[in-house]
Amino acid sequence: MPKKIxxxxxxxxxxxxxxxxxxxxxxxxWGYTEEQAMAEAGRCMECARxxxxxxxxxxxxxxxxxxxxAEGDFRAAxxxxxxxxxxxxxxxxxxxxxxxxxxxxxxxxxxxxxxIGNLERFVADWEALQGNLHVPIIAPATGKKVAVAGSGPxxxxxxxxxxxxxxxxxxxxxxxxxxxxxxxxxxxxxxxxAIVRREVEFVCSLGVRLVRDFIVGNTATVDELLEEFDxxxxxxxxGLPWFLGxxxxxxxxxxxxxxYLTRSNxxxxxxxxxxxxxxxxxxxxxxxxxxxxxxxxxxxxLRLGAQESIIVYRRTxxxxxxxxxxxxxxxxxxxxxxxxxxxxxxxxxxxxVTEAECxxxxxxxxxxxxxxxxxxxxxxxxxxxxxxxVIAVGQSPSPLIHRTTPxxxxxxxxxxxxxxxxxxxxxxxxxxxxxxxxxxxxxILAMGQAKIASRAIAEYLRTGEW
Amino acid sequence: MYRxxxxxxxxxxxxxxxxxxxxxxxxxxxxxxxxxxxxEESERIPLTIADYDKDAQTITLVIQGVGKSTMEMCRLNAxxxxxxxxxxxxxxTKIENFGTxxxxxxxxxxxxxxxxxxxxxxxxxxxxxIIGVRTKGMLFWEERMQSVSNVMIITTDDGxxxxxxxxxxxxxxxxxxxxxxxxxxxxxxAIMMKFIAETTRPFxxxxxxxxxTIMIDGTGMCGxxxxxxxxxxxxxxxxxxxxxxxxxxxxxxxxxLEFYRDEEQAALEHWRHKCQMDAAAAGVKEKDA
Ligand SMILES: Cc1cc2nc3c(=O)[nH]c(=O)nc-3n(C[C@H](O)[C@H](O)[C@H](O)COP(=O)(O)OP(=O)(O)OC[C@H]3O[C@@H](n4cnc5c(N)ncnc54)[C@H](O)[C@@H]3O)c2cc1C
Ligand SMILES: Cc1cc2nc3c(=O)[nH]c(=O)nc-3n(C[C@H](O)[C@H](O)[C@H](O)COP(=O)(O)OP(=O)(O)OC[C@H]3O[C@@H](n4cnc5c(N)ncnc54)[C@H](O)[C@@H]3O)c2cc1C
Ligand code: SF4
Ligand code: SF4
Ligand code: FES
Numbered sequence: 071m072p073k074k075i076x077x078x079x080x081x082x083x084x085x086x087x088x089x090x091x092x093x094x095x096x097x098x099x100w101g102y103t104e105e106q107a108m109a110e111a112g113r114c115m116e117c118a119r120x121x122x123x124x125x126x127x128x129x130x131x132x133x134x135x136x137x138x139x140a141e142g143d144f145r146a147a148x149x150x151x152x153x154x155x156x157x158x159x160x161x162x163x164x165x166x167x168x169x170x171x172x173x174x175x176x177x178x179x180x181x182x183x184x185x186i187g188n189l190e191r192f193v194a195d196w197e198a199l200q201g202n203l204h205v206p207i208i209a210p211a212t213g214k215k216v217a218v219a220g221s222g223p224x225x226x227x228x229x230x231x232x233x234x235x236x237x238x239x240x241x242x243x244x245x246x247x248x249x250x251x252x253x254x255x256x257x258x259x260x261x262x263x264a265i266v267r268r269e270v271e272f273v274c275s276l277g278v279r280l281v282r283d284f285i286v287g288n289t290a291t292v293d294e295l296l297e298e299f300d301x302x303x304x305x306x307x308x309g310l311p312w313f314l315g316x317x318x319x320x321x322x323x324x325x326x327x328x329x330y331l332t333r334s335n336x337x338x339x340x341x342x343x344x345x346x347x348x349x350x351x352x353x354x355x356x357x358x359x360x361x362x363x364x365x366x367x368x369x370x371x372l373r374l375g376a377q378e379s380i381i382v383y384r385r386t387x388x389x390x391x392x393x394x395x396x397x398x399x400x401x402x403x404x405x406x407x408x409x410x411x412x413x414x415x416x417x418x419x420x421x422x423v424t425e426a427e428c429x430x431x432x433x434x435x436x437x438x439x440x441x442x443x444x445x446x447x448x449x450x451x452x453x454x455x456x457x458x459x460v461i462a463v464g465q466s467p468s469p470l471i472h473r474t475t476p477x478x479x480x481x482x483x484x485x486x487x488x489x490x491x492x493x494x495x496x497x498x499x500x501x502x503x504x505x506x507x508x509x510x511x512x513x514i515l516a517m518g519q520a521k522i523a524s525r526a527i528a529e530y531l532r533t534g535e536w
Numbered sequence: 537m538y539r540x541x542x543x544x545x546x547x548x549x550x551x552x553x554x555x556x557x558x559x560x561x562x563x564x565x566x567x568x569x570x571x572x573x574x575x576e577e578s579e580r581i582p583l584t585i586a587d588y589d590k591d592a593q594t595i596t597l598v599i600q601g602v603g604k605s606t607m608e609m610c611r612l613n614a615x616x617x618x619x620x621x622x623x624x625x626x627x628x629t630k631i632e633n634f635g636t637x638x639x640x641x642x643x644x645x646x647x648x649x650x651x652x653x654x655x656x657x658x659x660x661x662x663x664x665x666i667i668g669v670r671t672k673g674m675l676f677w678e679e680r681m682q683s684v685s686n687v688m689i690i691t692t693d694d695g696x697x698x699x700x701x702x703x704x705x706x707x708x709x710x711x712x713x714x715x716x717x718x719x720x721x722x723x724x725x726a727i728m729m730k731f732i733a734e735t736t737r738p739f740x741x742x743x744x745x746x747x748x749t750i751m752i753d754g755t756g757m758c759g760x761x762x763x764x765x766x767x768x769x770x771x772x773x774x775x776x777x778x779x780x781x782x783x784x785x786x787x788x789x790x791x792x793l794e795f796y797r798d799e800e801q802a803a804l805e806h807w808r809h810k811c812q813m814d815a816a817a818a819g820v821k822e823k824d825a
Contacts, residue, residue: 244755246573246580246620281559283622285755289559309757313769320764320788322795329758337579337752343806346579346605347752348799421791468756470774 078181081110083188088402092372095258095340098399102185104142107192111140113177114184121174122186127518128154132171132186139189145200148193155190156230157223159198159265160252161514162191164362166393170514198268208276209236214531217242217299219286219471222250223513224504225305226273227520228527233276235528240299241273242284247336250307251505252513254336255328257366259373260396263335287471292478292500301499301527304478304486305520308505310468313461314358318416323350323423327359327367327462334370352458354378356426358413359462360390365400367460372403380406380454382413384431384444408454412444416459425453467506478502485509493523498536501527537617541594546676550600550644551610552586557621558593560585566651567629567746567778570595571754573620574609581605582751582773584648585624595621598647604803625754626777633660634718638710639685640703640732642668642724646677648746649723653684656721662686664710664717668703668728672696703728704735711739719744722781726790733781743781747772750793764788 083106085091085099102110114136122132131150138147151158167173167187175183214237218225221243229239247253249266274280286292286306295302311326313319330349333339337347355371357364360383371379381400383390386409390397401407410431417425429451431444466484479496481487486495486502493503503523504516530536542554560570564585571580587596601607612618629652637656641649646667657663665685669675670693682688689706690698699706703724711717720743722732729745736743749761749772756774763770764785770776 244622245753246622283620284559285622285625288624288755289563289622309755311757311759313759320762320769320785320792322792326759329752329760332752332758338577342799343803345577346803348579348796348803350795350799421788422795468774470756 076115076177076181077113080113080182080185081106081188088399088404091259092369092403095373097262098259101195102188102192104144104196107139107144107189108142110185110189111136114140115176117176121176122171122184125169125174126171127512127514128521130154130171130190135193136184136186136189139193144193144196148197151190151193155514155517156227157269157513157517158190159194160223160261160269161517162187162189162194163261164256164393164512165514166512168394198265206234206276208234211238212236212531214238214301215240215299216301216303216527216531217286217295218303218305219292219295220244220250220305220307220504220506221248221270221280222305222307222504222516223252224307224506224516224520224523225250225303226269227517228303228305228503228524229278230273230276231521231524232527233273233278237528237531238277238279240279240281242286242289242295243280243282244285244306245336246282248280248282250305254332255363255366257331257335257370259369260366285470287474292471292475292497296499300531301501303520303523303527304471304495304500304502304506305504305516306468306471306506308465308467308485308508308510310466310484311461312464312466314413314463316413316415318418318423319461321416321418321423322421323352323418323457324416324459324461325350327357327363327460328465330367330460331363331370334374340370340374349374350458351375352456354380354456355458355460356380356382356413356454356456357460357462358382358426359464360385360392361462361464362392362396364460364462365392365396365405367462368405369400369403371458371460372405376458378406379404380408380456382408382411382426382428382454384410384412385433385441386410389441410444412446413459414451417453423456423459425455426459427451427453465510467509483509491522492526493519494526494536499530537619538621539617540612540614541592543612543614546598546647547674549602549610549674550598550647550676552647553597553599553612554589554592554594555597555618555621556593557595560621560623561588561590561593561595564588564595564624565628566631566655568624568626569754569777570597570621570623570625571751572597572609572618574605574612575619578608578619579605580620580752580754581609582625582748582754584746584777586647587651598644600644603800604807607804608807622754625773627775629655629778631655631659636662636664636714636716637719637721638664638666638707638717640666640668640707640720640722640724640728641681642703642728643670643674645723645725646675646681649721650677650680650684652721652723653681657684662716665689666691666703666706666710667698668692668724669697670694702731704731707732707735711736711741717741720781722746726786726793729781730786730790733784733786737782744778745781745784746777747779747784747789748777748793749789750796763792
């Protein structure tokens with residue numbers, strides 16, 4: 071292989087300046103131009119044993135598609151990506167690349183890794199611009215019917231895979247809009263909703279029937295679905311928000327991140343009163359947590375007009391689970407980080423929150439997650455004034471389905487117990503995958519599990535064997 | 537889309553609508569509710585399933601216009617459609633034979649209590665009803681309520697009909713006079729339910745209320761509807777909507793209900809202005825034609 075000249079820095083995507091973007095909900099970054107994409111693709115060393123593929127949960131042929139980008143054959147590049155990943159426009163934007171593909175990129179050992187996520191996003195956006203989405207071949211109808219509960223990345227992936235193999239698929243979604251967290255959780259400025267709608271339309275174009283306003287468990291139980299369908303896939307996510315269980319948490323003005331983001335994203339409260347759903351426009355907003363959800367909430371607060379948006383996180387920046395890019399964008403936008411800090415109570419006046427009482431921590435020994443445990447420093451209490459508090463400390467699967475279908479076993483932290491090789495649950499004919507099986511995880515993991523489930527469902531439909 | 541099959545005017549502010557919603561009608565039970573959205577831009581509004589008809593595939597909604605969203609709904613007519621009707625949500629009412637049950641309704645609560653009173657009666661209970669309205673013009677379904685009640689008392693704030701005063705006065709008298717009241721059921725504005733809870737508490741009589749907190753999804757994923765109870769924080773949409781009135785932290789619930797008062801006012805003004813503009817524009821068009 072000819073020796074390459076190494077370019078140490080990743081090609082940066084252009085985008086809105088921080089001072090501008092905090093005043094609107096438009097996407098922050100604009101993506102690569104064709105020239106930028108080809109230049110970035112040129113940085114790849116085409117490794118013989120590419121670590122990047124190993125780091126990708128769905129094992130995309132990364133050097134393969136990057137080579138095609140470098141050669142300017144974007145059509146072939148996107149087709150290659152789509153062989154293993156149906157939603158590249160989304161994963162390219164939201165995957166935690168630094169912990170996955172880019173984390174294992176050989177170039178990253180000494181320099182910045184190849185911008186794999188940016189390139190993936192580029193080829194997907196390029197394809198969308200061409201207009202003529204290439205429609206895959208659909209196998210002849212099998213006569214088998216599958217019900218999918220939930221239209222997040224897991225549900226959409228299973229629906230698309232099974233529809234392609236000729237099965238008749240119906241997706242039941244509790245909300246009035248499909249897409250799961252992609253629609254209600256992740257803000258427009260990070261993942262434009264037009265992209266989500268495009269992917270949903272694509273899945274429907276494969277013959278998948280989408281039924282909205284349908285809460286599996288309530289509108290029909292899993293057992294009732296099994297009377298009509300040959301198999302059921304649960305892709306209902308992890309929608310139950312966690313609270314801290316501290317004093318003052320029920321004061322008006324204390325939101326779960328799910329509520330705050332659902333109001334803004336799904337219900338378009340940022341366009342109130344053109345849209346009816348209100349959201350409080352705090353002047354000082356505190357967000358508790360250090361993951362993507364917390365970054366999304368804190369940055370939404372800025373865009374809703376907050377003068378100060380403060381993130382309170384119990385460990386240090388190094389332990390924050392959010393994507394690096396989100397932390398960087400949040401810092402650029404002027405979000406204040408109160409690190410090594412834990413709220414212990416919220417105080418209010420007339421029933422409305424006015425401040426968060428916090429305690430400082432120091433880092434102790436690593437805990438089960440391998441990250442250093444925060445240890446409270448006694449007598450370090452102090453207060454941060456706030457008119458809005460958003461709690462973004464995690465979520466777990468909703469007990470809604472379990473309550474009506476007790477023979478689906480529940481495992482750790484409220485997640486549906488599955489056999490990870492097949493995603494089978496304890497109930498015959500019922501499979502599960504994505505956040506409902508893992509607890510809050512990532513889009514690409516949800517899709518990876520959905521793939522495994524699709525193969526097992528197809529096998530079950532063929533043989534009838536459990 | 538969910539078509540309105542029939543509309544009936546119950547009072548100036550309260551309208552009844554039969555809505556085509558086969559998937560809800562099939563599963564609905566008394567005490568459950570639906571989330572309803574009028575248009576693409578509308579908020580999701582929780583409304584009780586006042587009645588349902590599996591064969592006709594319809595559910596009955598009774599809507600009181602109190603703010604922008606419900607007033608806009610009240611203006612819809614037969615043939616119009618709702619963008620969203622999802623459910624049934626929440627826990628169904630647990631009907632038992634308790635003996636003598638006191639049912640109390642205020643405002644739109646009359647329509648919501650009626651199916652519960654009917655089922656309680658069918659289960660063998662003796663039913664005493666107290667209905668409270670501000671003024672006579674807001675009363676509806678008097679005969680219907682009478683038909684499921686052994687005793688019925690009506691109060692109006694202004695004395696224009698029945699007894700002058702609020703529902704807690706006859707309630708207190710009944711509790712003092714009769715020793716046979718086993719259960720109290722109350723549906724109405726939060727403030728009314730709070731005072732009913734305070735009235736029955738010293739008598740130690742189990743009191744069930746249907747809470748009307750602010751909701752978004754109605755499926756347990758946002759926590760907007762949470763209330764504090766003696767058993768810890770609860771989500772009204774999945775753990776309720778019915779709760780033991782004596783365990784609810786009423787002040788906290790009412791403070792949370794008030795949170796968007798300024799925004800609600802702004803929404804109402806924005807909408808009224810838009811309606812006027814639309815009407816004016818329509819007027820101009822007519823003149824042009
Ligand atoms: C604010 C936020 C930001 C995030 N950012 C990132 C990120 O940057 N990168 C990343 O990889 N991951 C991110 N995640 C995590 C990621 O979104 C999830 O891991 C992923 O969406 C899980 O997919 P899923 O299909 O399992 O479930 P979901 O996306 O949660 O979809 C589940 C769907 O099922 C529906 N549903 C639930 N119950 C029922 C029922 N009973 N009947 C019918 N339908 C039902 C829900 O309404 C929902 O539409 C983020 C999550 C949040 C909340
Ligand atoms: C489970 C449940 C079942 C319900 N069933 C019915 C029903 O069958 N018929 C019906 O007419 N209403 C019902 N409600 C109440 C109804 O949802 C509210 O009246 C409605 O959301 C108000 O919206 P709005 O935009 O019209 O008014 P807003 O502009 O939001 O509010 C106007 C005024 O009403 C008060 N208010 C706000 N939200 C509520 C609320 N949830 N309950 C009471 N007052 C409120 C506000 O404090 C304000 O003063 C129910 C509520 C719940 C939670
Ligand atoms: S799907 Fe995610 S992990 Fe895989 S290559 Fe794309 S960005 Fe990287
Ligand atoms: S590890 Fe990095 S440099 Fe090597 S093939 Fe993958 S992307 Fe290219
Ligand atoms: S309305 Fe969202 S959790 Fe109850």
